[in-house]
Amino acid sequence: MVDERTVKFFEGVLSKTKAGKIPWEPTALEARFIAPIGGEFSLSISAVVEPVSLRDAALRVTIKGGFDRYTLVLRDLHGKVLTTVTENDEGVRPDAMRELYETARREAIRPDEKINKAIEVLQTL
């Protein structure tokens, strides 16, 4: 069953992130980004690689790999988890979750700005 509130919350975070209204920032973990909002809550989004191992008996080979699982967490000022959203939640599109993560990551580490700066440096060499 679709939890309308969860979907509305997720869509709100996605739209505000795309509009650059949420101040995502990096953390000590490579694949986690955080943002305080409104003096009352904090958001965190993280990606965890889920290992996958496929064994093909006929070919006698094992294919190892992984795929990212994304988790969006809302906490209150006391650090209590209020809700957790994953791409497995009904009504939350996996590609939208990935889009949220990638947009938050770009906002946090601003690779475009750094690449532009690197280009400027290269031009001075």
Add this chain to the structure above:
Amino acid sequence: MADFLAGNWGNLASVAGLVFSILAFVFAKRASTAAKEARDEALRQSLVEYLDGLARIAAELGAHLRSEMNDMALLRISDLMDQTSYLIGRWEARPPKKSKDNLSRAQEQLLSIHQALDAAGDLTPEDRSRLAHAGQEVSGIFSTEHGVAARAAGAGDD
């Protein structure tokens, strides 16, 4: 005069009673305001002292991270997380929105540092760099908030 007093003693007593009631109300109000101001001042001062303590622990955390003393760093993280929760619980209504956002950021950064240190395997130089950066940010947050609280307490003194 004596006749006037004799004839109006009831009215005069009422007026005198009213005047005393008004005076009593004014003095009680002043005493209440003074007590509230003293209580606020004590709260402001204790917030400054508390944040000073947190800033010191956060600086120690940064030093432990730089020295790769993970066990000591984990202890300091635990202290900071507990004490930040206490601070928020006790002074929740006091800090401005920006300060609350900063405390939220500090809590999330502490959580990420804790998880990074707890993760299995050796830390890469990139991991170390992220840890140092996060530790620096936590230390900066508590120092800034200590300054903000001290300024607010100073303004209260004026």
